[in-house]
Amino acid sequence: MEAVVFDGSNLTLKYEKNYPMPKITNDDDVIVKVHYAGICGTDLHIIQGEFPAIKTHPIALGHESSGVIHAIGKNSIYKVGQKVAIDPNKSCNLCDFCHNGNYQYCLTAGINSTIGIWKDGGWAQYVVVPQQQIFVLPDEITTEQAGLCEPYSCVSHGFNRAAPLKVGQKILVVGAGIIGNLWITTLHHHGHREVTVSEMNTARLDIVKRLDTGYRLITPDVLAKENNTYDVIIDCTGVGKVMEISFNYLREGGKYVLFGCCPPNHTTTVNPYQIYNKELTIIGVKINPFSFPSAIGWLKAMGSRYVDYYKLGVKTYSLSQYSEALEDLKKGSVAKAVFKVIDE
Known part of the structure; x- marks a missing residue:
């Protein structure tokens, strides 16, 4: 599959046509066919070596993504074809911070286990995700709008x-x-x-x-x-x-x-x-603990009056155009770059 891959050992980024397809390894895993995946300011810091990220092996970056469910593990509660947004962060469910509902402070989960920073993320055609990090979208929200769900959850x-x-x-x-x-x-x-x-x-x-x-x-x-x-x-x-x-x-x-x-x-x-x-x-303000439901509610209530790529200064790019996307962000000619991965 196509992917934009980051190697933290030498801070390089490249487009690959034959990156390995994700596989379901746990019974509650879900594979999402990515439609939209954003480039975040944190990603730029990661690429420049200014923010912690995995160094042991290359991964597809991208912690802001939406799409449709492509495959499910045998214990998943979800169905193939459902529109979803992916919450890249989760709790460890073991430490005092997580038990108190503050997984943003967790020393092993939270920002320390983020999809797209520490494991393969949405800058690819497909991504595997634990089902507890999946949020089904209401009919009123498109996958394009849901590409902004993660940053809106942080704002929430x-x-x-x-x-x-x-x-x-x-x-x-x-x-x-x-x-x-x-x-x-x-x-x-x-x-x-x-x-x-x-x-x-x-x-x-x-x-x-x-x-x-x-x-x-x-x-x-x-x-x-x-x-x-x-x-x-x-x-x-x-x-x-x-x-x-x-x-x-x-x-x-x-x-x-x-x-x-x-x-x-x-x-x-x-x-x-x-x-x-x-x-x-x-x-x-650190990441988005349990704020995805609020973000989805906001997206639904705001609608196209606010959540519109043109109005917000968002421009879409194919995965192979990653260099152009980064250059436009550097110049400030766009407010945000988003990979449009969906086939049309």
Whole structure:
């Protein structure tokens, strides 16, 4: 089968036409025929050696994927042909963190066993998945829309972590890549209108305009010249230095949601007196513990008003076009690249 394969031992990525087909090895395994598989910012960090991933053998990357069930183990509750989204993360069901419903902290599962980071993922025509990591899609959601289910599930977890987010609060979204855009759609869908978006790439701001939210769109230099402060700042950049600057824009009692995934070597400096004096809150957000049902509910409720590839700045590519996809992401000409794997 076709796949885009990453070798962590030498940080190389290549397209293969004859990558081995996955096999059912456990009775509750499911093989999914992939329709859509996203390229995440974390994937870019992995390819550059900036984020932990498997090094012992090459794998097909891709932890954001959707498709239809192709084959099932004999104990699976699912049926061939069902539309599904894949949750790449799971709990170990043994440690205290997992027993308390916080598998994002698990030292062996969670981000430490992610499909598409530690085992073959969705950058391939087929992928094998334990059935507990499968979510059947309602008729109203297409597999194209469900290609964004995993990132929306992470936003859902962040939304819950930051709660309450009260309508009328002044909110600043920093970074208008795809994660910024998903936050923008989420905030607008939930009734928030006092939102400013800061992004240095004006082409990305042009993409945000397609969402027709009426939000104020500015560049960081304009933000720096203003004397505005915000109740909530959602940092979607994944750049440590950005936090150092943006943290100063919080007003008293404010929350800083550090959502963008920074490489482990990034550092930042904040003033602890500010935290004390303004009673500020810093909120980290790690993966998507048990938030897939919320994401599916959001996708269904949002529909094409928000979950539309053109409006969000998403462009599709074949697996063989992976180099072009990465180059477009690097240039910032697209907010997100998604592999369209389905045969047409």
